[in-house]
Amino acid sequence: MQNINDIVLCAAVISEGCSNVRTPRVSPDGKKIAFLRSKVGGPHAKCSQLCLLSWPSKQERIVVDVVEREKRIHDDHLFFGIYTFSGLPRRCWLKDSERLVISTVSHSDIVSCVIHTTDGTIVEMPHVGSHAVTDVFDDYLLVNFSTLAHPNQILLGCVPSKGQEDCIKMNQVTPTREIPNVSSLEYSVWEFVNDTPHPNPKYSDISISLLYYGPVSNTKGASKRPLICWPHGGPHSSSINSYSMAATFFVALGYSVVFVNYRGSIGFGQDGVDSLPGNCGLTDVDDVHKATLNCLKRFSEVLDESKVFLVGGSHGGFLVTHLAAQYPDFYKAVAARNAVTDISAMPAVSDIPDWSFVESGFTYEHDKIPDGATLSRMLEISPISRIDSIKAPILLLVGKNDARVPPSQSLYFHRLLLARGVETKLHLYDDCHPLRKVEVEADCLIHIALWLGKHWTEATE
Incomplete structure (x- = not known):
C-alpha cells in the first residue's frame, strides 16, 4: 500500500487575477467549473460574481455579475445579486451541464434560482417564505423550506426543461409541523x-x-x-x-x-x-x-x-x-x-x-x-x-x-x-x-x- 507521505501534490492556479474565489463546482460533463468570486477587502459579506471556467481551455467568463441595486430578470422578477455564506451547493448542476441552481438572500427571503450559464438568464423559482437548496441530483432538488411561523420542511422537486423552470412543482418529503398556540399566529x-x-x-x-x-x-x-x-x-x-x-x-x-x-x-x-x-x-x-x-x-x-x-x-x-x-x-x-x-x-x-x-x-x-x-x-x-x-x-x-x-x-x-x-x-x-x-x-x-x-x-x- 502506498504511503501517504509519498504522494506529491501537483497544483496549479487556473483562475485569473487576485480575488476571493470559493466553492468551485465541476459540471456533470466535466467541461465547466462554476465558482463564486468577490473582491478582496471591504466588508466580509458582499455581492458575488458567478463565474465559469471552461475546461481544459481555462477560458474564464462572468455569468452573473455584481448587482449594484437591482436587476430585472425572467417574468419581471427583481434580482438583487448573489449573497451566500456557504457558497454554491456541493452539487448544484443540472444534468444538462448548462444550468445550475443557487440560493441567495433577496430582501427578507432566501430564494432559489436556475441560472443558464450559456447566456446568464436567471429564473426565480416560485416560493412562499424561504427556499434554500440543499442538494441537486440529475434534475431533482432538495429544498429546505420554512417561514417565521412554520418550522422547516424538506421539499423535493424536479426542474422542468429550459424555459419552464418557474413551473416547478415541489412535493413535501417531511410532514407539516405546527407549534401549539403559535403557528396559528400571523x-x-x-x-x-x-x-x-x-x-x-x-x-x-x-x-x-x-x-x-x-x-x-x-x-x-x-x-x-x-x-x-x-x-x-x-x-x-x-x-x-x-x-x-x-x-x-x-x-x-x-x-x-x-x-x-x-x-x-x-x-x-x-x-x-x-x-x-x-x-x-x-x-x-x-x-x-x-x-x-x-x-x-x-x-x-x-x-x-x-x-x-x-x-x-x-x-x-x-x-x-x-x-x-x-x-x-x-x-x-x-x-x-x-x-x-x-x-x-x-x-x-x-x-x-x-x-x-x-x-x-x-x-x-x-x-x-x-x-x-x-x-x-x-x-x-x-x-x-x-x-x-x-x-x-x-x-x-x-x-x-x-x-x-x-x-x-x-x-x-x-x-x-x-x-x-x-x-x-x-x-x-x-x-x-x-x-x-x-x-x-x-x-x-x-x-x-x-x-x-x-x-x-x-x-x-
Whole structure:
C-alpha cells in the first residue's frame, strides 16, 4: 500500500487575477467549473460574481455579475445579486451541464434560482417564505423550506426543461409541523424608506425591511403585547423569513418580535452593503429605531408602545446598546449577546481585525498600526462612548472562548455600567461567539426571558 507521505501534490492556479474565489463546482460533463468570486477587502459579506471556467481551455467568463441595486430578470422578477455564506451547493448542476441552481438572500427571503450559464438568464423559482437548496441530483432538488411561523420542511422537486423552470412543482418529503398556540399566529413582512437623509444621498432611498412575528389584530378584551426589537449582527447579514426557534419561544410567552434589515444588510444590492461602512452607530441605529416606531404604528391596536425591549448579538449587540444610550427613555430593558461595545479595543484582540477598520470607514492594511485619529473615530462611534446616557437594565450574555468579539468587550462594559448604578447582570459561558451549544443556547433564552419578564412586570406596575 502506498504511503501517504509519498504522494506529491501537483497544483496549479487556473483562475485569473487576485480575488476571493470559493466553492468551485465541476459540471456533470466535466467541461465547466462554476465558482463564486468577490473582491478582496471591504466588508466580509458582499455581492458575488458567478463565474465559469471552461475546461481544459481555462477560458474564464462572468455569468452573473455584481448587482449594484437591482436587476430585472425572467417574468419581471427583481434580482438583487448573489449573497451566500456557504457558497454554491456541493452539487448544484443540472444534468444538462448548462444550468445550475443557487440560493441567495433577496430582501427578507432566501430564494432559489436556475441560472443558464450559456447566456446568464436567471429564473426565480416560485416560493412562499424561504427556499434554500440543499442538494441537486440529475434534475431533482432538495429544498429546505420554512417561514417565521412554520418550522422547516424538506421539499423535493424536479426542474422542468429550459424555459419552464418557474413551473416547478415541489412535493413535501417531511410532514407539516405546527407549534401549539403559535403557528396559528400571523407574520408580516413590509418595507419603508427612512425619511432621514443618508450622509451619502446615493443611499437615501435604499429600503429597510421588517419582519414582524405575532398577532396582527387584537381579540376583544386582550391586553396589548410588549414588543421585542431584534436587529441582526454582521452587520452585513440579514434577518430572513425562515423559522426561528428563539422568536417562537418569545411569541409563545406573549411578546411580539420585529426583525429589522437596516441599510447595510445583504440582499439589497451591493449599494445596500456599501451604505454602512463609515456610518456604523449612526444610520444603522437610526434605521432600527425608525423601524421600531413604524412597527408600533402599524400594529398600534396590538402592541404596547410603553413596553419595548431590545435583544441582539455581536453587531446586533452593538446596536441594542447604542439604542439604549441614544433613546434612554424609550426601551425598557436590553439583552445583548457577545456585544461589540468598543471598536477601538477590537483590532488587537479579535480574529478579524480588518472588521474594525472597514466598518469604521477605513481601509485595512495588515501591517499598519492604527494612529490616534483612527482609534479616536472607532471609539466615537462605539456604544461605550455614550454609556453615561444609558438607563435601561442590560443583561450581557458572554462566551469566554469568543475569538470574534472577545469577552473583554462585555466585561469592561459591565463594570462601567455597575459604576454608574445601571442595573446589569452578566452570564459567562464556556462557549464561543454564536453561543450555540445546546445547553448554552437554552440557558441564554431562559435568562433573557426572565430578564425581560421582570421588567415587563415592572413596567406594568
